[in-house]
Amino acid sequence: MPEVKPVPPLVSIIMPAFNCELFVSKAIESVLIQTYSQWELLVADDKSDDATKEIVNKYAGQDVRIKVFHNSYNQGIVRTRNKLLENTQGSLIAFLDADDWIAPTKLEKQVNILIASKVEAVGTNYFAAYLNGEIIKNSKGVSKQIISKEDIYQLPFWLPSIMITKNLLQKVGGYHSYFNDMACYEDLYWIYEILELSKIQFIEEPLYYYRHNPNSVTKTLNYKRLAGQRLVNELITQRLTTGQDWLSQANYKEADNYINALINDKAWQAECYRRVAAIKIDEKNYKNAVELLTQSLKLNLKSLKSYRTLFYLFKSIIRNS
Incomplete structure (x- = not known):
């Protein structure tokens, strides 16, 4: 057969x-x-x-x-x-x-x-x-x-x-x-x-x-979604260390509190602006990068990362001029 x-x-x-x-x-x-x-x-x-x-x-x-x-x-x-x-x-x-x-x-x-x-x-x-x-x-x-x-x-x-x-x-x-x-x-x-x-x-x-979409969630400023990104990292860390996380335990209130605390944290807001500014520098969108870094420093004038990113911006402008 x-x-x-x-x-x-x-x-x-x-x-x-x-x-x-x-x-x-x-x-x-x-x-x-x-x-x-x-x-x-x-x-x-x-x-x-x-x-x-x-x-x-x-x-x-x-x-x-x-x-x-x-x-x-x-x-x-x-x-x-x-x-x-x-x-x-x-x-x-x-x-x-x-x-x-x-x-x-x-x-x-x-x-x-x-x-x-x-x-x-x-x-x-x-x-x-x-x-x-x-x-x-x-x-x-x-x-x-x-x-x-x-x-x-x-x-x-x-x-x-x-x-x-x-x-x-x-x-x-x-x-x-x-x-x-x-x-x-x-x-x-x-x-x-x-x-x-x-x-x-x-x-x-x-x-x-x-x-590659320059307007994707991680490349634009949407506090709730960017906070969601941080939340997922926190949840995975919990699972890796304890085998459980807030969502697996249906403890949604703790997850909500985590997100709300981030959204209301000016230092975290400043870091969001800085991170997106760094992406805009790599895309050679210098005008947008300047606006974002200005806002970052307004929120947190002591942010060393923002000053380093500002220096990176100047270097990039000079290198590509």
Whole structure:
């Protein structure tokens, strides 16, 4: 009798989409040209007010593997991701942000590893790119093939590059609802929860392309979201040292108090301005950097870091003049 080949596992790819008319076509096209064909792409339009809805509908009409959901109101990325995760049919789950794209062999290489190994998650190296698609740099991180929870602050893969088993998803659950209205680093917290259950294998080849957005949360001033970033670091530290954190104990009041204390701390506000100013200097946006550093020093005139960043600004202006 002829050998019966096993049926390739279905990969469910989830893609939240909000006001990304300039980029979503490239993201979808990168899925369509995958060397691995057993996939479904679940796209959720989060009540966009540009042409995103029409674009994703067009692709869904051309390929039955593409399934589109439309939020009746803007729900944010955390609720939208969780909604998509609940609707996945595949035994393997992958992720793709609507302004990014993936290499043609990404799914195939990740599927092969998950079939052949005992790990239940695999992430890949990545390239960063400008909004116009020009490649900026390769990623940095720990140089090892198997990632454990102790490596959480040195992850070598871009978080949406991960592929996990449905079995692992059912154990860890979706993104924590605490981050529903404060999406920032919620994926890092989720990755840590995964690492408590399974090590993550790392593919050194860059297979994910992350589009560098100068207006992203970590590059603009939104105190609540930046405080959320600090909160996630605190929660992970708690888990590493005690095995529990405020969210795992449903102690949301302590998490709220932590965020509110940061938001009302002028020294922390000053540091937020300084950090964003440093990014603007690297982008050669000197006018904006001066404005941000001025505000930083108004909030905390004794900040040595702000003075060092000011010196860095002068050096950068002279070097590039």
